[in-house]
Amino acid sequence: MLSRVADACYWMSRYIERAENNARIIAVNAQLLLDFENQKTFLPQEQWQPILAVFNARKDYLSLYPEISQEKVLEFFTYDRKNPNSLFSCVEAARENARAIREQISSEMWEQINKIYLYLQGDRSHADFSGGTHDFYRRIIESSHLFQGVTDATMTHGEAWQFIQMGKMIERGDSTSRLVDVKYHLLLPQGEAVGGTVDIVQWKAVLRSCSAMEAYLKLFAGQVQPAYVANFLILDGGFPRSIRFCAHRLNSALHNISGVATNHFANEAERHCGMLRSNLDFTTIQDIIKSGLHEFLDSIQYQLMEISNALTHTYCQWRGNEKTP
């Protein structure tokens, strides 16, 4: 397939997944604020500080808005076209990529992306947004699910589909690492201990934001403990939003494209991904916590970026020194 098409498949998929995950991250924070609504412990800048931190967006935000307020932060992450990570920017970028490869994707996939774009552009979404953020963000998440379901059900699972898988898995692994990291940035009110009530409520919110509550509880019989939650979201082998799961799927997609066995590598993307995968396979949550959870999550994000750069270099940028057939 065309290198440009592979690139567009990859980014279309990343942007849709990003829109979904950003909706999740914002929703989890809004949810948490509701839980502590009657406690006037936090100032608005403290409430939204974690979100700006996990997106590394504090500077960009402050260049556009004079102060941190819920209303402005939500606007910044939802509709603001100047923020490349706002929902609108993500959906628009996904659609631009989809437009460039319309003949490669099914009409159903295109219509799904186009519908959510037109929805975000129209008056109805603004009304929904001011009417209640929870339902609004749910809708974004559902649209992404619909797109992914339609993709699986209507598109040939060939090379282009594998690029879509890779985009989805890299983005999702990255987002889960950021979602867990939100907890690192969340402050505990004075007098609250780690492992205390507020701490647990915060971890529960993180689980919910990954749609992981039920799956987690089945495994850990009703006990929500920080280390167990981190273990589940980072290292679980079967939960589709855990980082390890994403790394495995990403690895399979890479090897499906090259046809090389998974215990070898044929390019830098496969090498980096193999290292990430085996690291996640053979580490424990105790090790991670000992060396620092936040630092570990940071390194996950860095490795995913390396894989992304390497696969772009291998497949999506044609280099003049290649031999012609």
Added chain:
Amino acid sequence: MAFGFDGYQTDGFFDESFSEDGISREHYRQLVERFRKMSPEDFERKRKLAERSYLNQGITFTVYNDNQGMERIFPLDLIPRIIPAKEWDVLERGLTQRIQALNLFLRDVYHEQKILKEGIVPAELVLSACHYRKEMEGFDVPHDIYIHICGTDLIRDANGSYLVLEDNGRCPSGVSYLLENRQAMKRVFPKLFAQYSVRPVDSYTQELYAALRHVAPGRQSDPHVVLLTPGIHNSAYFEHSFLARSMGIEIVVGGDLVIERDKVFIKTTKGLQRVDVIYRRIDDDFIDPKVFREDSCIGVPGLFEAYRKGNVTLANAVGTGVADDKAVYSFVPDMIRFYLSEEPILANVPTWMGMREQDLNYMLEHLEEIVVKPTNESGGYGLLIGPQATKAQLAEFRTALRANPRNYIGQPVIGLSRLASYCDGEFEGRHIDLRPYIVSGEKTAIIPGGLTRVALRKNSLVVNSSQGGGSKDTWVCDFEEDKPC
């Protein structure tokens, strides 16, 4: 006025659907009855349904300099145009004859130039045309086909006679709307299709693909065909991707192509892959910055040389624009007589040519009564409709005409035929034209009907999408013994 056709006015124009006394024409009778019985709410619901599906599918075109946003729907008017099969058969023969003559003409002007030497067409007119490509001289294109895809514009005058308005032999667009219109109409009015026996149109993309494969260079048994687009910001991008999708071929931009040893390749995830045929939707000027416009960033450097070496086929061929120069156009009937020794089946619109002194004087004297068109423009840009022009516009054209008579032609104002259309809750007559699509491959294939464009603005004669036009589904219908079956 009530919903329906009571009080429908033909206003002295030839109306496709109603005769002057307000009675619906035989072949429209069932259709009119169906719409009469429909409640305004029902009609509005169907109209919204069609509009919504166009928007969701992204069946849009781009308007430049429009603050409303870049993409717009090309509105579909729900009343179809009906052409009885008998009438269509004549058009089909006329168009086939015309495309044959045009392809022979192009072969001739880029080789022996017999038609110029014999003075049938003035040599200076052809050689001075801005779309004449000297680079094409002496080059043999596969199977002598220059115009693979043609979109000839037909209109009907006050008597209902069909006239050729222009031959679009470069990169005619619009066929995707025709195909999508049919899909939409079938969804919205399934029963009507059962009542009329409408000739299907969906073979178009197959015919097109076959024609493109037919002209592949060499003995290539399984040629690699791609569609070259200027990119997603082009106004016709929807159509480009639609056609590529329907043919199952790749759509490429200039940056996807690379030329090595005068051969064309696409850059893929597995290295370079050879390309044999390019259905290009980029004008000659922009196709290769090495040969044509240097500032083109959508073309491919070296493409023309690969083409001239016979390593790749371009459709349409380079240089076809000389045949749809509006001044050369007026000689098509002579070309038909010259190359085919036949009488033209389809007539041209009478045309005055700026280059003839007598014609020029006539045009200058009668400017406020006639239409003046620049010879090299398309899309309805830069033309003057005398009776609707302001004094300043008339003065501007008078100056331009005197300065550059070669670049202008004049034509009488034709009161384009009208057809009932839905406008603000009522049915009113609106002017229409017809663009059939002609594909030249191993044989000439014309899909039944074509794209009927309608000027939805009241009294407007300009049907172009960029100027407030819409479109209609076009039905070529077989009637038993001239009666609707």
